[in-house]
Amino acid sequence: MYNEGEITRISDMVGPYSGRITQLFYKVKSLMNRSTMSPESILLEDCLILTTLLKEKADEVIKCLSESHWNSYCVVTRNKFESMCGGQKEGYAVLSYLSGCRKGRYLSTTKKELIEGIKVSLSSAVVSGVSSLDFDTFHLIWTQEKLQQQLDVIDRRWEMSRQSALALLKSGNKKLALRHAKEMKLGTENREKCNSLLNRVEEVLSVIANAESTKQISRKLADSE
Known part of the structure; x- marks a missing residue:
């Protein structure tokens, strides 16, 4: 074999x-x-x-x-x-x-x-x-994945802070609960910034994909004539 x-x-x-x-x-x-x-x-x-x-x-x-x-x-x-x-x-x-x-x-x-x-x-x-376009697109895709990973980390930390804050409130420890609440607020702000960057990257990738698709369709139409 x-x-x-x-x-x-x-x-x-x-x-x-x-x-x-x-x-x-x-x-x-x-x-x-x-x-x-x-x-x-x-x-x-x-x-x-x-x-x-x-x-x-x-x-x-x-x-x-x-x-x-x-x-x-x-x-x-x-x-x-x-x-x-x-x-x-x-x-x-x-x-x-x-x-x-x-x-x-x-x-x-x-x-x-x-x-x-x-x-x-x-x-x-x-x-x-x-091509140079491949490298540019590739870098954008890599950035997109990195930003998504950051969002996932932020979301996990936010959820952990939320659960900790609730548990501390139930136990009567308002001081520590407030600290976790502040971490949640900071996490929300970081998420908004990261998500904004991600949206911009995805918009550029969408423009590139649409341009390439249009070029491909035009080429096929020209070949069929």
Whole structure:
């Protein structure tokens, strides 16, 4: 099964987070390994992947992304991609498969910290190179996710403060209850600021998505004439 390509060792997979030359090296290495590996050494591998299941998972991820994107491609953060795949190791395997099919491409940029993402083709075409618009959109998407995470943290803290304030009021400790009430007020103010920023980011993303959709529709109409 290994020699026929029905199962794959994760160590043989193309390194999806490396450059094109390195990926080609991994491909050649994998092909060479298939002819020399013994069944015993294959079974010792800590992670074996059924190729058919890997393809099905990749198709499932693309289908899921297609449902929320109008364009022929999309850019998502690495965290979201791995979450959709079911975990870090699964994300590595799926992206390796997509990279091998030239349907997925890793991208990264540094904005005070390393930001990693994936560009995925949602059509039968191979994924195109990463453009400046892709990077700008990707940074906005990353910012959107960060702001949403901040909102979630603020909401959890607000709820904890609310419950603490109620419990302290019941016990007669008004002084500490007032302190938690002030924390709730501060949390509400922070939430409004964070939510305002999130709305602005989402508006820009919506404008970009609408512009890309209009461009795609116009191109299809021109091709049909």
